[in-house]
Amino acid sequence: MKLEGDYLFNGPREEVWAMVRDPEVLASCLPGTQSLKQISPNEYEGGIYVRIGPVSGSFAGRLTVSNEVPPESCTLTVEGKGAAGFAKGVGNVFLEAQAPDKTLLKYTGEFNIGGKLAAIGQRLIESVGKSMINKGFETLDKTLQARMAGKTPN
Amino acid sequence: MAGKYLGQRLKRNEDPRLLTGQALFVDDVQLPGMLHAAFLRSDYAHAWIKSIDPSAARQHPGVVAVYTAADLGKIWKPGPLNVPPPSGIPGVVFNQRTQVPMAKDKVRHQGEAVAVVIAESRYIAEDAAAEIVVDYEPLEAVIDLEKALGEGSPLLYEDLGTNLASFVHQENGSYAEAAARADLIVKTHIVMERGTAAALENRGYVASWDNKSQSLTMWATTQGPIALRNGLATILGLSEHQIRVIAPFVGGGFGPKILLYQPEEIVVSWASLQLGRPVKWIEDRQENFGDTSQERRQIHEAEMALTRDGKILGVKDVFIHDTGAYNSYALTIPLNTQTHTTGPYKVANYLTEYRVVFTNRILVTPLRGAGRTYGTFVMERLMDKAAKRLGMDRTEIRRMNMIQPDEFPYKTGIVGQDFAKNVLDSGNYPAALDKAKEMIGYEAFLKEEQPRLRAEGKHVGLGISFFTEGSGVGPYEGARITVEASGKVNLSTGVGTQGQGHFTSFAQVAAEQLGVDPKNIFVTTGDTEAFHWGAGTFASRGATVAGSAVNAAALLVRQKILKMASKILEAPEEELELADGMVRVADIPSRCISLAELAVKANPSRGAVEPGTEPGLEATAYFGPPYGATAYGCCAMIVEVDPDTFNARIQRLVMAHDCGTVLNPMILEGQIHGGVGLGLGNSFFEKLEMDDNGQLQNASFMDYLIPRASDLPPIEIAHLHTPSPLNPLGIKGVGEAGAIPIPPAFVQAVEDALPEYNLEISEAPLSPNRLFQIVQAAKQA
Amino acid sequence: MSELVKVQVTVNGTRYEHTVEPRMLLVDFIRHELGLTGTHVGCEHGVCGTCTILLDGKPVRSCLLFAPQANGHEIRTIEGLGTMDNLHPIQEAFREAHGLQCGFCTPGVIMSVLPFVEQNANPTEEEVREALDGNLCRCTGYQNIVQAVQLASEMVASRKAEAR
Structure with missing residues (x-):
């Protein structure tokens, strides 16, 4: 399955990049994230709770960041599995400065799922996946606003 | 009579x-002290099992035991073949790989059992199964039939060095010679896809070992209780008389429940022996989509050689048959395809050859129709194509090639599922064709009604298809x-x-x-x-x-x-x-x-x-009959296609059918109704959607659609009675009849309903979606 | 495991009180707690209709309810219609019209259409097919089920007329 989309952040590219690379921020933004631990400069491990239609459950997974070109682009590889199945995805993220305080994030990726998740959740997975990503970006953008608001007085 | x-x-x-x-089905069996089994099944279609850690599950309150392949000891081995490969065909290749009770080193399809939890309740057993940790090393899945035989394909069985499970070649006469003197050769490439039996009752077993009487009672949703008893005795090391197998009321069979030595049969009965308590396992619907055998995936390259006036000189059919991860049921299905392709027609020169391929999908075993469906589809499609090319009426070309009533017994020379050279015992094929034409009003529909409906802007077509059903083997x-x-x-x-x-x-x-x-x-x-x-x-x-x-x-x-x-x-x-x-x-x-x-x-x-x-x-x-009796019939239907949604509605469906002496016409008609229902599912709705990784995409009744009451038409049936000479009562079988002629009649009717696109449909099932794509492609061509 | 809860229901006129896990499905409660195994399970996700029962007179899927949700309610199952020697008209009609083969989906079909049959004396084939659309049957092609329902409607109506 292919996933692609974009999101316009209200902030400079460097700030957006910093947030994307901050595990604590990511953990607080991705809906359902139970934990996210950095285990090496480019690797994170964690748990996420996902609900797709009638299938729900916790997934344990690993997130790897590669091909990093700060603050422009990187490749994210996600692998997770749980009682409800498994998921594996590879995505490329691009940040494009559209104005000093506008950054367009574009992503394209391939996503494979298996087990119950695929068998029963199939027809919902794309919309659920997109909605999770968008919710994540919205939260990220809010966090970004808050951060920048905190920074302005300096 | x-x-x-x-x-x-x-x-x-x-x-x-x-x-x-008040009827007893397997899941209704309740015994004192009964335990419940839940299987942990592979999410991967193809993977090495690096390790299985059942320790957390074993600690789960209410769990009595957790077993993996390693715990089964000498019980663990590939099961016996259900059916041997055929004798009497020279050059048969058969690489035997039968089901195992639970996967040991490798999983070969999604849904394959890797561990079982036995607990005080099914709820607890399922909770604990989720706590078993399996470390897999995923492998590339073998799904595409043609790629599976190509170089560099991943292998299901490394020791075999190939994914080829079997090869069979049979020829009667010489097709090459027939083709050389033909006026016309029509060719087709046919793809038929997998569906599932979907009996409303899933599989289930209750095994109860009684230590005092040293005997095992097993309630099983099986179509073959005696063979199951005998097989279990050998596997478990008991006398046959220590085992009683009861197939009580069974909620639909349709084929998959004849498969013996299924993993759960062995594991559940063995577990009862170990624990000295009754153990029950009832398959749930999602499991059924991944662990109960399926059917209907073949790819055919077929051609027919004819004279210019429509007489068949020869037929050549080369096909690939998907057997899934195992071939426990040997070659029954493709042998049925070989014997049923020429069906009711005289084909002096017939070459039929197939390769059976291992793929990372649940194994394939007979499902109502069992190979006959594809053979009939291929032949009827060739007939339609030839009729079009020769400008002949589609029923005329069929009639002129039919075996005549005085030509029985008719020998085709092709070995079938009973390992006997196929003999058609009796019948009056032209009479069934005439009867179906009369019932559907063939001439009047084509000459008057269809032109009138087309003038009103309606897309209505007629389909008519003949079939034989080797039965009673x-x-x-x-x-x-x-x-x-x-x-x-x-x-x-x-x-x-x-x-x-x-x-x-x-x-x-x-x-x-x-x-x-x-x-x-x-x-x-x-x-x-x-x-x-x-x-x-x-x-x-x-x-x-x-x-x-x-x-x-x-x-x-x-x-x-x-x-x-x-x-x-x-x-x-x-x-x-x-x-x-x-x-x-x-x-x-x-x-x-x-x-x-x-x-x-x-x-x-x-x-x-x-x-x-x-x-x-x-x-x-x-x-015991010397060979099987052959029933036959002709199905005709009228289908309206909605040009916007491409939904097809069957307005009328008739079946002229002959299965010899009828024991009870009410029951007989019911059998035909049910077969037609499945046949229509196989024509239009029922396709198991599998991705390249071997992940089934529609493993529920929400997404895998079986026909509902409003999807099916009323079915009109006429009986013909040609008694079989092969048994004193003159009976022939009927169980699979309905399922066989429906897909070719349906696609023919759809083509006839959409004449403006000159469609040549060579696949089943269609769906509104698929039909839309086919029409779009035709528009662009 | 969560705390056990008390479930009180009236099934086919008999009152039952059982203490069960709150997650127990109503169909498991009926089949395995009460031993009324005439109600069957076909898909566990509310599509096939095999587990249909009447809850306060309305057809519901008992695989989609937890047992505690039925607390205080009235349930009718296939065992609450006729007996083997004295079939309910709808059961008689199914036998007469050969509206069942393996019989596994049959209790669910009957409980689903019972209110329809009681309210429609003379339904058309189309109406019957629509009424049956929530139930899957793999044996009959529905043809004889449709006829059985039409016959049942007539039989129920004529019994009502006789009773007057």
């Missing part, structure tokens, strides 16, 4: 139990009939029943010979304690083979009755008649004796009997 009972539309004996919720079945001291009759046979009405139709057969009301004949099927010789319910053989055995046993009992009564009534046997549970002298009805009295006299409690006398009014008999 309708009689007082035989051939009558009698209400079924079994219905009151089924209608009031051996080896044999048996039956035992006893007249009890009450005058009631007890009848047992080894075949199981999954809704075919055996409790009634077998009673009718016996009633006819014994002059007893069928209501007073108590039929037991599928209990190895009641009868323990037989093969099972498959290949449309219950009525034909077991029914003939019942008839033979009833005849023997009748002879015993007449012999005894003749002495008591002092009248020659020829002057006696059996009716209403009595034997009487035909012209002096007052001189009579009841069967009850005779039964008592036949089993004296004191005194002496003549030497050589067998006690009781009882007899056991067996019947």
Whole structure:
């Protein structure tokens, strides 16, 4: 399955990049994230709770960041599995400065799922996946606003 | 040959139990101390198992045991073949790889069992199964049939060095020679896809080992209880007489329940032996989509050589058959395809060849239609194509190539599923074609109605398709009939029943010979304690083979009755008649004796009997045909296609059908209705959507659509009666008939409904979506 | 495991009180706690209709409810219609019209259409097919089920007329 989309952040590219690379921020933004631990400069491990239609459950997974070109682009590889199945995805993220305080994030990726998740959740997975990503970006953008608001007085 | 009972539309004996919720199905078995099993199944289609850690599950409160392949000890080994590969065909390649009780080093399809939890409740067992940690190393999945045979494909079995499971080549005459002198050769590339049987009752087993009697009782949703008992005895190291298998009421079979030595059968019965407690496993619907065998995936390259006036000179069909991860059922399905492709037609030169391929999908075993469906689809599509190219009427080209009534028995020279060279026993094919045409109003529809409807902007088409159904194959079945001291009759046979009405139709057969009301004949099927010789319910053989055995046993009992009564009534046997549970002298009805009295006299409690006398009014008999009887029929339908949604609605569907002597027309019609229902599912809705990684995308009834009441048309049936010469009653099978001709008739009707696109549909199933794509492609071409 | 809860229901006129896990499905409660195994399970996700029962007179899928949700309610199952010797008209009609083969889906079909049959004396084939659309049957092609329902409607109506 292919996933692609974009999101316009209200902030400079460097700030957006910093947030994307901050595990604590990511953990607080991705809906359902139970934990996210950095285990090496480019690797994170964690748990996420996902609900797709009638299938729900916790997934344990690993997130790897590669091909990093700060603050422009990187490749994210996600692998997770749980009682409800498994998921594996590879995505490329691009940040494009559209104005000093506008950054367009574009992503394209391939996503494979298996087990119950695929068998029963199939027809919902794309919309659920997109909605999770968008919710994540919205939260990220809010966090970004808050951060920048905190920074302005300096 | 309708009689007082035989051939009558009698209400079924079994219905009151089924209608009031009193019939026993496997999941209804409740035993004291019973434990429940839940299997952990692979999410991956193809992966090495690096490790399995069941420790957390074992600690789970309420869990009694957790087993993996490693715990099974010497029980763990690939199961026996259900069916051997055919003898009598030179050059057959058969690489045997049968199912294992649980995956050990490697999983080969999604849904394959890797561990089992036995717990105090199913709820607990499932909770604990989720706590088992399996470390897999995923491998690339083998899904595409053509790529599977290509170089560099990943292999299911490394030791085999290939994904080729089998190769079979048969030829009668010489196709090359026929092609060389043909005026026309039409070719087609046919793809048929996998569906599932979807019996409403999933599979299930309850095994109960009793230590004190040293015996195992197993309730099983099986179509072959006796073979299951014998197989389990070998696997578990018990005597056959220590095991009783009961197939109680079974909620639909349709094929997959004939598969023996399924992992759960072995694991559940073994676990009961280990634990000394009853163990129950009931498959859930999602499991069913991944662990119950499936069918209907073949790719054909076929061609037909004809003269310019439409006579078939030869047919060549080269195909690939998907067997999934195992081939426990050997070659029954593709052999059926080979024998059914030429169907009712005279094809002097016929080359048929196939490769069977291992793929990372659940194994393939017969499903109602069982290979006949594809053969019929291929041939009927070739006929349609030839008719178009030659500008001939599609029914005319069929008729002129048909085997004529005086040409039976007709030998095709091709070896079939019973390993005998195929012989078509009897029939009147042109009469069935005429009957179907008359019923659907063929001429009037094409000449008047269709042009009128087209003028109104409607897209309505007619489809007509012929088929044969090899049925009633051996080896044999048996039956035992006893007249009890009450005058009631007890009848047992080894075949199981999954809704075919055996409790009634077998009673009718016996009633006819014994002059007893069928209501007073108590039929037991599928209990190895009641009868323990037989093969099972498959290949449309219950009525034909077991029914003939019942008839033979009833005849023997009748002879015993007449012999005894003749002495008591002092009248020659020829002057006696059996009716209403009595034997009487035909012209002096007052001189009579009841069967009850005779039964008592036949089993004296004191005194002496003549030497050589067998006690009781009882007899056991067996019947085995030399080869299978071939039923046949013609289906026609009228289909309207919505040009916006591409939904197709079947407005009318008729079937002219001949299965020889009819035991009970009501039951017979029901069998055809059900077959047609499945056939329409296979034509339009039912496709298991599999991605390249071997992940099934529609494993629920939300996404895998089986026909509903409003999807199906009323079905009009006409019976023809050409008795089979192969059994005394003249019966042929009917169980699979309905499913066979529907896909070719349906696609032909769809093409006929959309003439503006000149479609050549070479696949099944379609769906509105798929039909839309085909039309779009045709528009662009 | 969560705390056990008390479930009180009236099934086919008999009152039952059982203490069960709150997650127990109503169909498991009926089948395995109460031993009324005439109600069957076909898909566990509310599509096939095999587990249909009447809850306060309305057809519901008992695989989609937890047992505690039925607390205080009235349930009718296939065992609450006729007996083997004295079938309910709808059961008689199914036998007469050969509206069942393996019989596994049958209790669910009957409980689903019972209110329809009681309210429609003379339904058309189309109406019957629509009424049956929530139930899957794999044996009959529905043809004889449709006829059985039409016959049942007539039989129920004529019994009502006789009773007047």
